[in-house]
Amino acid sequence: MKPFLQSAYTRKGLLILLVHAALFATTAKAGISTNTLPLDKYSCIIFLGDSVTAKGNEDDGFVRIFSHTVRKEHLAAKVVNAGRGFDRVDDLRERYDKDVKAHRPTVVIIQIGINNIVDEGSESELRRKLWQLGLDDLVWRIKRDRAIPVLTTLTPSGEKLTGQEARDSNMDAYNEIIKTVADENTCHLLDFRTPMLNYIKANNPENKKLGILTNDGSHLNAKGNRILADIVFEAFGLVLGKPTPEGSP
Numbered sequence: 001m002k003p004f005l006q007s008a009y010t011r012k013g014l015l016i017l018l019v020h021a022a023l024f025a026t027t028a029k030a031g032i033s034t035n036t037l038p039l040d041k042y043s044c045i046i047f048l049g050d051s052v053t054a055k056g057n058e059d060d061g062f063v064r065i066f067s068h069t070v071r072k073e074h075l076a077a078k079v080v081n082a083g084r085g086f087d088r089v090d091d092l093r094e095r096y097d098k099d100v101k102a103h104r105p106t107v108v109i110i111q112i113g114i115n116n117i118v119d120e121g122s123e124s125e126l127r128r129k130l131w132q133l134g135l136d137d138l139v140w141r142i143k144r145d146r147a148i149p150v151l152t153t154l155t156p157s158g159e160k161l162t163g164q165e166a167r168d169s170n171m172d173a174y175n176e177i178i179k180t181v182a183d184e185n186t187c188h189l190l191d192f193r194t195p196m197l198n199y200i201k202a203n204n205p206e207n208k209k210l211g212i213l214t215n216d217g218s219h220l221n222a223k224g225n226r227i228l229a230d231i232v233f234e235a236f237g238l239v240l241g242k243p244t245p246e247g248s249p
Contacts, residue, residue, distance in 0.1 A: 037107055039074060053111050128173065
């Protein structure tokens, strides 16, 4: 792990984040966007995140499902999986120009935060504020590059019933930050967490730690990927086969 307040959080990097935050405060319109995301043959949709996103490229992954279906209907549309294992928000900022901007995206879907929570340790209040500033900065860059930023709530870390996982309270705190950033900057917000928790509640009577929607407590199995794929498709005004009812097996 990089030392705290180094890399993207050097004095120069922190100053940039603070400047961007000030710009948002004076120019952004409050309110989460509910408009249907645009999709046509000229679209370039990028999924930016950590290993949960990266594994979305596997055979039953939500990014691959989306990509294959979109290509059938919009042959020229481009879908890029820019997920990378162990990434945190500062890593996304560091590789933004190469992995996002270079593709000239029209929509960028950001799924990040779990690794920041794992590494949080002490000084959690300061770390959360820096994480929020980093997320703000990503949104600013995407808008600057004339693309649409889309934020997502975090998928569960562990599958025991709500409130029984060690990181649940931290996950809730980070999800509130995500919602705040989306609201303050008029971003789209895809709620991945709520339908997954609802499904776990309905389908985990033995209170297992994994195996309901994930393979290892964090990375999604076919059912978990399908729930995310349904949400992404709905955001673009599409329907992926037969809808997945909440709580159904």
